[in-house]
Amino acid sequence: MIALSTVKEVSNKFKAELKGFYPVEEIRNFVWIIFEHVLGFSKVDLITKDDQVLNEEQQLFCEEALSQLKQHKPIQQIIGNTEFYGLTFQVNEHVLIPRPETEELVQWIIEDNKLTKPNILDIGTGSGCIPICLKKNIAEAEVSAWDISEEALNVAKQNAVLNDTKVNFKLQDVLKSDIESSLQLDVVVSNPPYIRELEKDLMQDNVLEFEPHLALFVSDQDPLIFYRKISQLATKLLKNGGLLYFEINEGLGQETCDLMISLGFKNIQLRKDLFGKDRMVKGQWLV
Numbered sequence: 001m002i003a004l005s006t007v008k009e010v011s012n013k014f015k016a017e018l019k020g021f022y023p024v025e026e027i028r029n030f031v032w033i034i035f036e037h038v039l040g041f042s043k044v045d046l047i048t049k050d051d052q053v054l055n056e057e058q059q060l061f062c063e064e065a066l067s068q069l070k071q072h073k074p075i076q077q078i079i080g081n082t083e084f085y086g087l088t089f090q091v092n093e094h095v096l097i098p099r100p101e102t103e104e105l106v107q108w109i110i111e112d113n114k115l116t117k118p119n120i121l122d123i124g125t126g127s128g129c130i131p132i133c134l135k136k137n138i139a140e141a142e143v144s145a146w147d148i149s150e151e152a153l154n155v156a157k158q159n160a161v162l163n164d165t166k167v168n169f170k171l172q173d174v175l176k177s178d179i180e181s182s183l184q185l186d187v188v189v190s191n192p193p194y195i196r197e198l199e200k201d202l203m204q205d206n207v208l209e210f211e212p213h214l215a216l217f218v219s220d221q222d223p224l225i226f227y228r229k230i231s232q233l234a235t236k237l238l239k240n241g242g243l244l245y246f247e248i249n250e251g252l253g254q255e256t257c258d259l260m261i262s263l264g265f266k267n268i269q270l271r272k273d274l275f276g277k278d279r280m281v282k283g284q285w286l287v
């Protein structure tokens with residue numbers, strides 16, 4: 001038998017023991033997220049029902065979460081899900097945790113694509129956040145999504161079910177030379193790996209230790225390898241007038257635009273994210 005605590009006691013324990021690991025605001029945020037997950041509490045409940053006693057299972061979860069936070073495990077992996085573009089996505093160690101910058105890319109595609117029944121392909125789908133949001137928000141879209149990781153695709157498939165959408169998932173290495181596809185597309189989108197090995201030192205420990213390196217890194221020698229390969233493929237798969245969208249490395253905006261121009265894409269647009277960093281590129285395929 002373990003001694004059971006109230007919400008207030010557990011919350012105070014988080015605040016005391018995580019001090020020094022994270023800023024105060026972030027710890028408060030963790031406490032909100034944990035109690036929303038464990039008890040379905042709102043922020044108001046956390047104040048008005050702070051004398052509620054946890055049961056044994058809830059208490060054990062909180063203790064495990066506290067220990068994992070001390071090891072810098074991302075809160076999204078601890079509770080097993082995250083919010084993206086108003087939907088809930090399951091996440092684990094095999095998928096990148098969807099980022100707010102990527103919501104901006106999704107928003108751009110949705111705003112642009114007023115076509116009915118567009119055919120869309122997402123390359124390097126991870127949790128499936130991009131295709132699932134596009135399918136939900138673009139009328140009668142036919143959406144496909146590829147990834148090289150079977151484990152990631154399993155998560156993406158569960159997320160499609162969770163969000164009541166149909167996406168055609170496929171295990172596919174996009175760097176392979178002989179990709180066969182009969183797709184005729186209106187939109188190709190990708191947020192491929194784009195962090196150079198030389199940028200590792202600038203990254204937070206929780207990303208480096210807990211998120212899949214397959215989703216993150218490219219070699220310093222050829223950082224645009226995915227952009228080149230996907231753009232070349234897009235020249236074959238896009239219909240006349242079709243659009244190619246990328247999320248990009250903030251330090252390689254001009255290089256990515258130049259690459260797309262060299263392959264014949266027109267009407268190139270480079271966009272910044274909410275933090276003012278070059279983050280997205282769009283180009284059009286016109287024959």
Ligand SMILES: C[S@@+](CC[C@H](N)C(=O)[O-])C[C@H]1O[C@@H](n2cnc3c(N)ncnc32)[C@H](O)[C@@H]1O
Nearest residue numbers: 098124125126147148149173174191192193215
């Ligand atoms: C930066 S993550 C993006 C995940 C998701 N689209 C998102 O925006 O959150 C890149 C994804 O590309 C996948 N990937 C890496 N190499 C690949 C390859 N050669 N072919 C296809 N997918 C690949 C990884 O498994 C990972 O899921």
